[in-house]
Amino acid sequence: MLAQQKQQIIDLFNDALQPIVLDSGLQPAVTLERPRDPSHGDIACNIAMQLAKPLKKNPRELAQTLVAAVLANRAGANLIASADIAGPGFINLRLTDAAKQEVVKAVLREGAEFGKSTSGAGKKVMVEFVSANPTGPLHVGHGRQGALGDAMSALFQAQGYAVTREFYYNDAGVQIATLANSVQARGRGLKPGDADWPESAYNGDYIAEIAQDFLAKKTVAASNGAPVTASGDIDDLESIRPFAVTYLRREQDLDLQAFGVKFDNYYLESSLYQDGKVNAAVEALIAAGKTYELDGALWLRTTDYGDDKDRVMKKSDGTYTYFVPDVAYHIVKWQRGFGQAINVQGSDHHGTIARVRAGLQAADVGIPQGYPDYVLHKMVTVMKGGEEVKISKRAGSYVTLRDLIEWSAGDAVDENGNQDLVRGRDAVRFFLISRKADTEFVFDVDQALAQSDENPVYNVQYAHARICSILRQWTGSEAVLNTVDLTPLTAPREALLMAKLAAYPDMLQHALDELGPHQVAFYLRDLAGELHSYYNAERTLVDDEALKMARLALMVATRQVLRNGLALIGVSAPERM
Numbered sequence: 001m002l003a004q005q006k007q008q009i010i011d012l013f014n015d016a017l018q019p020i021v022l023d024s025g026l027q028p029a030v031t032l033e034r035p036r037d038p039s040h041g042d043i044a045c046n047i048a049m050q051l052a053k054p055l056k057k058n059p060r061e062l063a064q065t066l067v068a069a070v071l072a073n074r075a076g077a078n079l080i081a082s083a084d085i086a087g088p089g090f091i092n093l094r095l096t097d098a099a100k101q102e103v104v105k106a107v108l109r110e111g112a113e114f115g116k117s118t119s120g121a122g123k124k125v126m127v128e129f130v131s132a133n134p135t136g137p138l139h140v141g142h143g144r145q146g147a148l149g150d151a152m153s154a155l156f157q158a159q160g161y162a163v164t165r166e167f168y169y170n171d172a173g174v175q176i177a178t179l180a181n182s183v184q185a186r187g188r189g190l191k192p193g194d195a196d197w198p199e200s201a202y203n204g205d206y207i208a209e210i211a212q213d214f215l216a217k218k219t220v221a222a223s224n225g226a227p228v229t230a231s232g233d234i235d236d237l238e239s240i241r242p243f244a245v246t247y248l249r250r251e252q253d254l255d256l257q258a259f260g261v262k263f264d265n266y267y268l269e270s271s272l273y274q275d276g277k278v279n280a281a282v283e284a285l286i287a288a289g290k291t292y293e294l295d296g297a298l299w300l301r302t303t304d305y306g307d308d309k310d311r312v313m314k315k316s317d318g319t320y321t322y323f324v325p326d327v328a329y330h331i332v333k334w335q336r337g338f339g340q341a342i343n344v345q346g347s348d349h350h351g352t353i354a355r356v357r358a359g360l361q362a363a364d365v366g367i368p369q370g371y372p373d374y375v376l377h378k379m380v381t382v383m384k385g386g387e388e389v390k391i392s393k394r395a396g397s398y399v400t401l402r403d404l405i406e407w408s409a410g411d412a413v414d415e416n417g418n419q420d421l422v423r424g425r426d427a428v429r430f431f432l433i434s435r436k437a438d439t440e441f442v443f444d445v446d447q448a449l450a451q452s453d454e455n456p457v458y459n460v461q462y463a464h465a466r467i468c469s470i471l472r473q474w475t476g477s478e479a480v481l482n483t484v485d486l487t488p489l490t491a492p493r494e495a496l497l498m499a500k501l502a503a504y505p506d507m508l509q510h511a512l513d514e515l516g517p518h519q520v521a522f523y524l525r526d527l528a529g530e531l532h533s534y535y536n537a538e539r540t541l542v543d544d545e546a547l548k549m550a551r552l553a554l555m556v557a558t559r560q561v562l563r564n565g566l567a568l569i570g571v572s573a574p575e576r577m
Contacts, residue, residue: 001043001502002106005079005099006032012076013047016069020062026054034503038496041084041092042100048089059089067091100495101486103502107557108482115505115564120161124337127153129344130256131168134248135179136395137206138255140380140443141346143401146261147432148377149344151517151569158508158568164338167263168329171245172270173322178202179248180241186211187234192396204396210247214240222249224266255401260425260570272328278320281328281363282313290362305358323352327359334360334367341372342515347438350376375515377437384445404428408448424448426571430457433569434521451577453532456525460562461574463528467559468575470540474552481553488547489554493534497558500530504561508568517569524565531558 001009013030021028028051035044048063055062067083070076070093081096107114129149132142149165156163182201190196192203201207213220214230220243221227228246231239256262272278282298285291290301296316303310313324333341343349353374360367382389382399384407389399409424427448434456435441453459471478489498504523511519540551563573 001032001034001095001499001506002103003505005095005102008076008079009043009093012070012073012080013045013066015073015075016066017047017051020055020065021051024055026051034499035092038499040086042095042499043093045091045093046089048091052089060085063089063091097487097490097495100498100502101489103498104486104489104553104557105482107501107560108553111560112564112567114560115508116158116160117505117509118160119509120156120159122162123160123339124162124164125156125340125342126164126166126333126336126338127156127342127344128166128168130261131170131345132252133170133175134245134252135175136202136204136248138252138401139395139398140382140401140404141377143259143404143428144377144380144432144437144441145344145346146256146259146401147429147570148375148437148517150261150429151433151520152342152344152375152515154568154570155508155512155517155520159512164265165263166265166267168267168269169249170269172273172325176241176245179244180237182207183211183214183240183244184234184237187215187240202396205394206248206251206396210244213247214243220247220250222246223253223263225249258405258421258425259401260429267329269325269329272325272332277328277332278325281331281359282320282324284331284363284365285313285327285359288362288364300355300359300362302355302358302362305354305361307354307358311355311358323355323359326352326356327363330356330360330372331363331365331367333372334365342375343372344375344377344437347376347378349374373515375437378440380432381440381442382445383442386446389445401428404443404445407445410449422572426461427455427457429570430460430521433517434525436516436518456521457571458577459532460524460528460566461572462577463531464559464562464566464573465575465577466531466535467555467562470555471552471559474541476552478556481549481556484549484553485546486550486553488544488550491538493530493537494551494554497530497534497554500527501557501561504565520565520569524562524569527558527562527565531562 009032010030017028028047030045030047033044035041048066049059052059052062063085067085071080071083078096079099080093082094084092086092127149129145130138130142132138153163153165178200179202181198185198185201186208215232215234217230217232219227219229225246228242230243233239285300290304291313292299292301297312298314299310300313301310311323312321314320330341357369357371360371361369382404391397394400405421405424405428406419407424408427409419409421412420412423414420414422431443431448432441447455451458507519507523511517538551540548540555542548566573
């Protein structure tokens with residue numbers, strides 16, 4: 001049901017309710033739902049059950065009064081075909097064929113804009129995701145963040161928000177020192193397993209690659225950063241550190257490029273120290289009276305804000321704990337005008353939520369409670385050949401995002417004869433948002449390679465390609481379909497397919513409200529299923545010219561919605577498979 005139709009039906013109910021609630025002081029809010037079982041009708045409303053008790057009326061009798069008034073209203077003559085009452089007072093409505101067919105006209109008219117709205121116009125939102133430490137290649141968990149964060153950003157954009165995708169680099173602290181020491185050890189000819197190899201060092205082959213290029217005095221550059229040229233002096237840790245960080249930032253850029261994810265801004269943790277933002281945040285907390293000193297350390301009274309215990313801000317050695325720069329960073333987000341900020345992170349960050357939010361409230365700079373929002377995801381188990389894969393040779397201890405893309409591409413090649421990484425990217429992106437973020441996920445590479453209905457992304461893309469095949473057989477001009485007579489579209493399968501198309505805008509809004517881009521993948525799978533069922537039940541290119549043209553219009557509308565949904569989650573819509 002389209003938004004305009006939904007509002008028309010709500011208006012019909014409000015007109016019917018007006019004489020009933022006139023002297024009651026009630027201001028009922030009519031809500032409409034789609035019945036889970038299509039046999040119950042197209043629209044369900046429980047307003048009679050809501051009002052029965054305060055009005056002291058029998059709910060079924062009240063429902064009968066409302067139905068009679070709604071059906072008698074001439075404004076709904078072309079919209080509602082029939083109505084009945086179920087159970088204790090549920091009102092089920094069936095739309096007219098003409099009303100169901102309106103969605104085809106809307107999709108053909110709006111094209112790529114179908115489903116979008118301007119509800120978020122004038123609002124700014126930041127979605128921060130991936131934010132990997134520049135100490136190694138991106139792993140599969142970063143891939144899940146990339147798929148979730150990018151799709152979530154697209155959902156906000158579809159509703160008119162001004163969206164900034166931001167990558168936050170933790171380029172300060174112990175991990176970066178460990179990276180520099182690891183590269184230095186490799187540059188001196190040591191390797192994992194040697195007696196003098198540092199116990200905390202990173203063991204992946206990529207460390208050897210960095211050391212080799214450092215000794216060769218190469219120059220590297222990454223997004224939003226100046227080029228860095230290696231000195232070649234393996235004893236100079238101050239030269240190794242920026243080279244190694246930039247080298248890995250560049251590697252992560254390439255991984256994200258292969259994954260089809262682009263960021264609007266990159267923010268460095270080190271800049272928070274250089275620009276005095278961390279010190280300013282600490283001073284604000286001290287000035288607000290929310291800190292105290294104990295055992296040579298500076299503590300924050302996070303228990304005042306629901307934390308289970310107070311937290312150390314500055315250790316006795318003078319260094320800050322990891323959540324302090326996070327507080328400073330989110331103060332900066334707020335100051336940059338982002339009234340809503342969403343962090344997509346692994347579930348291992350759960351403990352930081354209370355601390356960061358407590359710090360933001362304690363700083364007393366006008367940030368509302370509950371800022372920022374968090375979407376925490378559980379990690380991914382990778383299966384290949386029926387066995388769990390845990391180690392990548394290059395990374396040393398985990399499966400990289402690049403591994404997953406290449407494995408999921410299989411032996412497919414592009415027009416240049418190279419491995420078709422688009423196929424791998426499509427599978428990985430679709431799979432990684434196909435479950436709710438806080439659920440465990442098993443990525444089965446063999447399933448991603450399967451060209452059958454067992455592979456959900458293949459099934460959805462095949463639905464799009466199947467429609468393209470029908471249109472190639474027709475060979476007519478799609479432009480004429482915008483004005484065809486749709487009245488022949490009355491078959492049960494056609495009604496189900498049109499109902500699914502009409503559900504797309506509401507699905508987008510609901511997915512945004514729930515910060516759940518997985519709902520887009522669910523919807524696409526359902527829409528593809530309806531298309532395949534329709535294809536098996538009804539021929540499109542029939543002899544009856546009017547019926548053929550109407551069905552072609554339905555096919556083009558379905559193709560458009562499939563294309564819109566796939567684009568939103570960063571997956572291609574191939575015309576041939």
